[in-house]
Amino acid sequence: MKRMFFPGCQLGGSDPEYVTGLYDLLLSLDGSTGIGIGCCGAPAEWAGDREKFLEIRDGIRDLWRKQEQPEIILACPYCYKNFRENMQEIPVKMYFELVEIRLRKHITGTAAVYDPCAMRRFPEIRNRVRRLLEAENISLEELKYSGAKAQCCSWGGHAYTVNPNFVKTQVAEQIAMDENPYITYCINCTDIFRAKGKKVCYLGDLVLGRDTESRNIPTVSNRRENRRKLRRMLVDQYHIADNSPAGCGDRFFLHMSDALKKKLTERLILEEDVIQVIEEAERSGKYIIDVENGHRFAHRKISHMTYWAEYTMDESGGCTLYNAYSHRMMIVNEDKKSWETENSSAEDAGKS
Amino acid sequence: MGNRKLLCGRCREELKKEIVDFQYLSFAFHTEVLRCPKCGQVFIDEDLVEGKMHETEMVMEDK
Numbered sequence: 116m117k118r119m120f121f122p123g124c125q126l127g128g129s130d131p132e133y134v135t136g137l138y139d140l141l142l143s144l145d146g147s148t149g150i151g152i153g154c155c156g157a158p159a160e161w162a163g164d165r166e167k168f169l170e171i172r173d174g175i176r177d178l179w180r181k182q183e184q185p186e187i188i189l190a191c192p193y194c195y196k197n198f199r200e201n202m203q204e205i206p207v208k209m210y211f212e213l214v215e216i217r218l219r220k221h222i223t224g225t226a227a228v229y230d231p232c233a234m235r236r237f238p239e240i241r242n243r244v245r246r247l248l249e250a251e252n253i254s255l256e257e258l259k260y261s262g263a264k265a266q267c268c269s270w271g272g273h274a275y276t277v278n279p280n281f282v283k284t285q286v287a288e289q290i291a292m293d294e295n296p297y298i299t300y301c302i303n304c305t306d307i308f309r310a311k312g313k314k315v316c317y318l319g320d321l322v323l324g325r326d327t328e329s330r331n332i333p334t335v336s337n338r339r340e341n342r343r344k345l346r347r348m349l350v351d352q353y354h355i356a357d358n359s360p361a362g363c364g365d366r367f368f369l370h371m372s373d374a375l376k377k378k379l380t381e382r383l384i385l386e387e388d389v390i391q392v393i394e395e396a397e398r399s400g401k402y403i404i405d406v407e408n409g410h411r412f413a414h415r416k417i418s419h420m421t422y423w424a425e426y427t428m429d430e431s432g433g434c435t436l437y438n439a440y441s442h443r444m445m446i447v448n449e450d451k452k453s454w455e456t457e458n459s460s461a462e463d464a465g466k467s
Numbered sequence: 468m469g470n471r472k473l474l475c476g477r478c479r480e481e482l483k484k485e486i487v488d489f490q491y492l493s494f495a496f497h498t499e500v501l502r503c504p505k506c507g508q509v510f511i512d513e514d515l516v517e518g519k520m521h522e523t524e525m526v527m528e529d530k
């Protein structure tokens with residue numbers, strides 16, 4: 116592996132297809148390109164949790180070394196800043212720095228490039244964005260605060276948790292700097308400005324030939340669901356090994372009727388347990404198929420209980436649950452091999 | 468419930484009726500359930516769980 120794509124935590128949270136789209140593009144340039152999804156540690160740093168930050172950073176370093184030190188291709192300006200400042204031994208590039216990258220969607224009119232705050236110290240990246248846009252039939256304006264004076268869109272530093280009022284005025288000031296649409300290259304700036312009605316054109320969409328305006332703006336819960344969906348897409352479409360630790364919380368979503376929810380509550384069956392049953396079944400292929408309706412039945416013993424789930428997997432990476440039940444009685448020797456051995460030894464004993 | 472066709476997801480074999488042993492605390496019982504003839508994967512429907520199995524569990528716990 117010469118290159119590894121590290122899209123960061125927010126791009127796939129905004130829309131998993133940015134990650135798969137860019138990854139497809141990178142694969143078309145070099146078929147051996149790998150991918151690692153996760154967080155670069157910036158949110159931990161913003162929260163002042165130095166320990167957590169160092170733990171995440173060391174994890175990325177380990178992964179990089181294990182993968183024979185590939186060049187890491189980034190999509191998030193803040194990941195870039197973090198890698199350049201805190202993991203200097205790792206060679207990194209923003210994906211649009213690769214010489215083969217072209218814009219597949221074209222725009223016209225007047226627009227202004229909105230530099231994200233993380234790019235203040237990286238003029239070469241800011242210039243690359245402008246060079247990519249030079250060939251386009253647009254007139255570019257420079258914002259009052261851009262380049263080394265780039266402002267924060269309001270996303271950084273967990274401001275929305277600490278001071279929602281600051282966020283409101285900060286966003287309003289940013290989108291009012293220029294009446295023309297902004298061209299952004301950070302997905303957080305993009306989603307935040309769009310949520311406030313600003314017309315924005317995201318560089319990732321131009322590269323992938325997509326229209327930013329036609330995308331939904333993700334809510335907080337969408338982001339979580341999108342990340343789960345991305346994980347499943349990577350496993351299913353690219354056959355990428357899922358190395359995430361069990362119970363990391365990045366699990367698929369269970370859909371079920373209210374009646375079934377009520378039943379699970381009454382029977383003290385946790386959704387967590389049901390998810391464990393289904394995850395294990397999908398990983399091992401050990402489930403039973405009802406031919407008529409395609410429902411899958413799977414069971415798993417967790418502690419002293421055996422849980423059953425009747426479900427189907429959804430296209431969206433989620434899962435629909437139709438029924439769940441549990442019992443304490445254990446199935447003896449379910450594995451046929453040991454069952455056969457025992458039976459035959461019993462027969463042998465009978466013969467002698 | 469009776470006539471539905473169930474396949475083992477691993478072996479693609481149709482499940483067949485077979486006697487299977489169950490155990491709870493010191494108590495063991497066996498009953499006929501559907502099972503994959505190849506790998507042994509067992510299917511227990513909710514009726515059996517709600518009926519005979521829960522009954523047995525309750526009896527054992529009352530002891």
Ligand SMILES: [Zn+2]
Pocket residue numbers: 475476477478479480503504505506507508
């Ligand atoms: Zn089987």
